[in-house]
Amino acid sequence: MATYGGWTGKTLRVNLTTGKITAEDTFKKYKDYLGGTGLAYKVLWDEVPIGTRAHDEANKIIFGVGPLAGTGAPCNSRTAVTTIWPCGYPDIYVATGHFGGHWAAELKYAGWDSVIIEGKAPHPVWLCIEDDKVEIRDARRLWGNGIYRTTAEINAEMGPEAQVAAIGQAGENLVANSAIITGYSHSGGGSVMGSKNLKAIGVRGTGSVKIAADKKEWKKLIQYALTLAGSNNQHVVPAEPQPWAEYYDPGSRWTGGIGVFWGAANPPLETGACDPHDMQSLGLRCQKGIKDFGREFGEKHTVRMGGCHACPIRCHAQMDYPPLEEKYGYSRYAANTCLGWSAGSSVFMSFSGPDRLIKQSEAKLLGKHLNDDYGIWDNYGLMEKMFQYAYEKGILKRILPEAEYKSIPWDLYESGDPAFLLDFYRRIAYREGVLGKGLGDPADKTIEEWGFAEDFFKKTKWKYWKMGHPYHHSTEDSAQIGALINMQYNRDSQNHSHTNLQNSGLPIEVVKRICAKVFGSPDAIDAKGKWTPMNKYKAKAAKWASIRKELHDSLSLCNWMYPWVTSPLKERNYEGDTALEAKYFSLATGIKMTEEELDLVAERIFNLHRCLTILEMNTRDMRNKHDIAPDWVFEDGGEPFTPGSNRLTREDIELAKDLFYQECGWTREGLPTRATLERLGLGYAADRLEKAGLLG
Amino acid sequence: MREEQKTPAANIAEFFGVNRPTSRRGFLKLSAATAVAIYGANILAGSGAKAANGMYILENAKGVLVSDPTRCVGCRRCELACTEYNDGKASPTVSRIKVARNLNYGPQGVQFGFQRGEGKYGNFLVIQDMCKQCPHPVPCATACPNDAIEVKGPVNARVVNTEKCVGCKVCQRACPWDMMCFDEEIGKATKCTLCDGHPQCVEVCPTGSLRFVPWRDLTKENRTRQPGMLMFNDGCKGCH
Ligand code: SF4
Numbered sequence: 001m002a003t004y005g006g007w008t009g010k011t012l013r014v015n016l017t018t019g020k021i022t023a024e025d026t027f028k029k030y031k032d033y034l035g036g037t038g039l040a041y042k043v044l045w046d047e048v049p050i051g052t053r054a055h056d057e058a059n060k061i062i063f064g065v066g067p068l069a070g071t072g073a074p075c076n077s078r079t080a081v082t083t084i085w086p087c088g089y090p091d092i093y094v095a096t097g098h099f100g101g102h103w104a105a106e107l108k109y110a111g112w113d114s115v116i117i118e119g120k121a122p123h124p125v126w127l128c129i130e131d132d133k134v135e136i137r138d139a140r141r142l143w144g145n146g147i148y149r150t151t152a153e154i155n156a157e158m159g160p161e162a163q164v165a166a167i168g169q170a171g172e173n174l175v176a177n178s179a180i181i182t183g184y185s186h187s188g189g190g191s192v193m194g195s196k197n198l199k200a201i202g203v204r205g206t207g208s209v210k211i212a213a214d215k216k217e218w219k220k221l222i223q224y225a226l227t228l229a230g231s232n233n234q235h236v237v238p239a240e241p242q243p244w245a246e247y248y249d250p251g252s253r254w255t256g257g258i259g260v261f262w263g264a265a266n267p268p269l270e271t272g273a274c275d276p277h278d279m280q281s282l283g284l285r286c287q288k289g290i291k292d293f294g295r296e297f298g299e300k301h302t303v304r305m306g307g308c309h310a311c312p313i314r315c316h317a318q319m320d321y322p323p324l325e326e327k328y329g330y331s332r333y334a335a336n337t338c339l340g341w342s343a344g345s346s347v348f349m350s351f352s353g354p355d356r357l358i359k360q361s362e363a364k365l366l367g368k369h370l371n372d373d374y375g376i377w378d379n380y381g382l383m384e385k386m387f388q389y390a391y392e393k394g395i396l397k398r399i400l401p402e403a404e405y406k407s408i409p410w411d412l413y414e415s416g417d418p419a420f421l422l423d424f425y426r427r428i429a430y431r432e433g434v435l436g437k438g439l440g441d442p443a444d445k446t447i448e449e450w451g452f453a454e455d456f457f458k459k460t461k462w463k464y465w466k467m468g469h470p471y472h473h474s475t476e477d478s479a480q481i482g483a484l485i486n487m488q489y490n491r492d493s494q495n496h497s498h499t500n501l502q503n504s505g506l507p508i509e510v511v512k513r514i515c516a517k518v519f520g521s522p523d524a525i526d527a528k529g530k531w532t533p534m535n536k537y538k539a540k541a542a543k544w545a546s547i548r549k550e551l552h553d554s555l556s557l558c559n560w561m562y563p564w565v566t567s568p569l570k571e572r573n574y575e576g577d578t579a580l581e582a583k584y585f586s587l588a589t590g591i592k593m594t595e596e597e598l599d600l601v602a603e604r605i606f607n608l609h610r611c612l613t614i615l616e617m618n619t620r621d622m623r624n625k626h627d628i629a630p631d632w633v634f635e636d637g638g639e640p641f642t643p644g645s646n647r648l649t650r651e652d653i654e655l656a657k658d659l660f661y662q663e664c665g666w667t668r669e670g671l672p673t674r675a676t677l678e679r680l681g682l683g684y685a686a687d688r689l690e691k692a693g694l695l696g
Numbered sequence: 697m698r699e700e701q702k703t704p705a706a707n708i709a710e711f712f713g714v715n716r717p718t719s720r721r722g723f724l725k726l727s728a729a730t731a732v733a734i735y736g737a738n739i740l741a742g743s744g745a746k747a748a749n750g751m752y753i754l755e756n757a758k759g760v761l762v763s764d765p766t767r768c769v770g771c772r773r774c775e776l777a778c779t780e781y782n783d784g785k786a787s788p789t790v791s792r793i794k795v796a797r798n799l800n801y802g803p804q805g806v807q808f809g810f811q812r813g814e815g816k817y818g819n820f821l822v823i824q825d826m827c828k829q830c831p832h833p834v835p836c837a838t839a840c841p842n843d844a845i846e847v848k849g850p851v852n853a854r855v856v857n858t859e860k861c862v863g864c865k866v867c868q869r870a871c872p873w874d875m876m877c878f879d880e881e882i883g884k885a886t887k888c889t890l891c892d893g894h895p896q897c898v899e900v901c902p903t904g905s906l907r908f909v910p911w912r913d914l915t916k917e918n919r920t921r922q923p924g925m926l927m928f929n930d931g932c933k934g935c936h
Pocket residue numbers: 826827828829830834835836837854870871872873874875876887
């Protein structure tokens with residue numbers, strides 16, 4: 001076995017049907033795919049028949065971790081969970097969810113690069129990984145429990161340091177919109193674990209991840225890299241003016257500042273100026289509680305920030321709110337970020353009255369507990385939108401049996417009482433009735449069964465993008481670039497490469513100057529809300545953003561932070577360093593790669609995903625069958641290309657596809673050509689596509 | 697919940713006793729300002745002496761690590777710096793500063809009512825554990841049958857001499873705070889060296905939660921993690 005740093009060299013394969021546990025040579029089989037999603041796509045490509053459905057025994061679920069997980073490369077402990085995704089309709093398409101926390105790092109310390117789960121256990125089990133000792137253990141006593149209890153039970157068995165990824169009742173009950181959770185970090189795909197009778201994976205590692213390079217050189221790189229870090233989503237200017245800052249942007253997630261506190265810390269802690277040269281306030285610059293709950297409530301109830309292994313940025317707000325216990329019987333302590341909070345509050349149409357902000361915050365906190373314990377995933381917010389729509393249009397009244405309709409505490413709903421959620425999420429977790437089943441099922445199935453009208457797809461506010469998934473940093477964020485990125489995947493896009501750049505907070509002239517260097521022209525980016533027609537540099541940026549996402553998911557770097565095109569440093573003219581990933585990779589593994597070389601590997605991974613999707617779709621017309629944007633993109637909002645309007649034209653998006661396909665080396669139908677696939681070392685994929693009549 | 701501020705002197709006194717707080721009141725007092733004041737106070741080490749039978753009474757250390765758990769965000773960059781910058785590998789097990797073991801549930805570990813306990817699954821408090829650089833009789837050094845734990849300048853840290861260490865792990869059982877580490881890959885014990893006066897963990901902490909301060913005796917005030925196994929044959933008389 002060749003030795004490199006970064007990787008452990010062993011990939012774990014567990015067959016739950018036969019109970020067979022094997023160690024595979026990571027390098028021999030997967031080195032060209034790095035790890036994470038790259039490794040997982042290869043496994044699905046080689047081993048899972050096209051047409052396999054998410055809950056079939058033949059489906060596999062891969063907990064993909066890469067060479068940088070567990071190292072000190074900033075922000076690295078994300079696990080890519082790849083499988084035939086249960087929320088598709090039909091549920092036959094590949095997709096990936098991502099959980100952070102400390103699980104990926106722990107897996108590496110245990111000596112494993114990734115975990116491939118196949119088959120189906122005869123009864124509920126959990127997987128116990130203690131270094132090289134791997135066991136399938138009985139989980140019948142855990143089945144039926146929520147994630148909180150399950151995690152603690154497994155920790156009691158393995159020790160408090162073990163990292164546990166578990167499903168709750170939702171995953172057990174095969175709710176498609178269900179989560180796998182470690183710490184309070186989420187991935188979707190819970191029901192795939194449930195379908196395999198796999199309750200949890202506990203990991204404890206006492207080994208190490210080697211750094212191939214000299215330790216001084218590694219330290220120098222990490223120190224340098226940290227000077228370029230921004231706040232969450234690589235926002236590089238503060239939200240409020242600070243003495244050191246040339247610019248500020250109220251939209252920035254760099255919310256720490258003079259007079260801004262972790263108010264529930266004891267004693268309250270002032271985050272302070274957070275000068276980017278002060279490496280000891282790096283972890284204070286993202287006061288996420290303020291972003292997620294508003295200044296007053298957020299500041300008052302924030303205990304501290306938490307987050308993933310090796311990440312100094314900390315995007316998880318850890319809140320202390322005693323009424324949670326008093327009013328709802330849930331722990332007063334709650335931690336999460338972004339959608340993990342807003343899920344609960346966005347179930348409601350609105351909150352009214354003088355205490356509306358309190359009600360809204362309580363809905364967030366209570367919703368977090370319910371979702372994180374039942375293990376419900378809200379489909380990036382689409383679940384709540386569907387509920388609101390069905391309520392507003394009177395669909396629920398029409399389709400729910402009368403007894404079921406009456407059993408729902410509508411008075412609580414209408415008065416914006418967070419206690420409504422106790423009933424609401426239970427229905428989903430246990431697939432109770434038409435409502436519970438419908439909201440937990442794949443969105444497109446429910447939309448069809450409940451008979452949503454065309455107008456659902458014509459308004460931005462309902463969030464629907466395509467294939468049963470909502471938009472995720474799409475046209476509202478980056479116009480055509482966002483649109484192209486949202487077309488690529490079989491779920492919401494989970495890509496942040498573009499939004500991190502678009503919303504850095506720097507003045508547009510500065511960003512354009514930097515983009516000219518990176519993409520060859522300042523036209524690669526527009527000022528937000530002042531969108532201009534498509535051009536080829538935007539296509540370059542969209543392709544770059546797409547392949548970098550795969551790179552991050554395969555190396556185990558956080559795409560919610562990387563890539564770092566910009567930095568907070570005035571003395572660098574705010575330039576970041578897009579070669580950081582290659583630098584970490586080279587020093588950690590000992591395989592020297594330039595930025596371009598590593599991007600080529602990323603492009604290989606991106607194209608393998610594309611090829612898989614083409615086989616699954618079984619169409620040559622990817623352009624019109626898969627790469628689609630919803631009607632609202634063209635119909636909702638002011639005149640296209642006027643300030644403040646996010647509306648685009650159909651011709652412009654068609655041009656965007658043409659230019660993007662050209663950049664990718666795909667045909668006008670959106671099919672990779674043999675030349676492209678061979679250039680990427682995917683000749684075998686070209687052969688299979690050709691056989692199926694699907695090669696470009 | 698919030699208590700009134702005390703004088704800086706009271707703060708300093710209280711702070712020194714509360715690396716691993718014995719009471720909630722203790723660590724709540726620390727702020728960046730008091731930590732700086734402590735640093736300036738420069739309380740220096742005592743002297744060393746050699747017992748008649750030749751056994752060294754180890755000279756006091758000149759510095760020690762202290763922490764303010766209120767600021768700790770559980771990123772574990774300190775553990776990474778400790779091992780990546782000293783050993784060229786990432787390994788929380790080898791790390792001489794311990795965060796991971798308290799991260800999920802606090803020093804008490806998993807127990808009923810964990811949601812009211814400490815750590816990520818409780819009230820979020822993350823306690824960092826560091827070596828106290830104990831005064832004589834230094835439990836780990838005293839226990840070592842090979843005299844492999846020695847004082848090393850410039851800051852007089854208690855350091856494992858890997859030439860002498862035979863990997864018997866007796867020291868691990870001796871440290872009441874469970875701060876002796878073992879590197880299975882080289883078969884040797886290891887412990888905090890204070891990085892020869894440039895603690896890497898302190899340098900990298902992104903919230904300023906760790907401080908390197910002039911030494912003082914933290915052994916009396918800190919909750920222990922295990923009954924330390926002191927290897928005296930005959931009380932102090934065995935040596936003196
Ligand atoms: S006994 Fe423990 S705390 Fe004291 S010097 Fe030795 S390792 Fe450090």
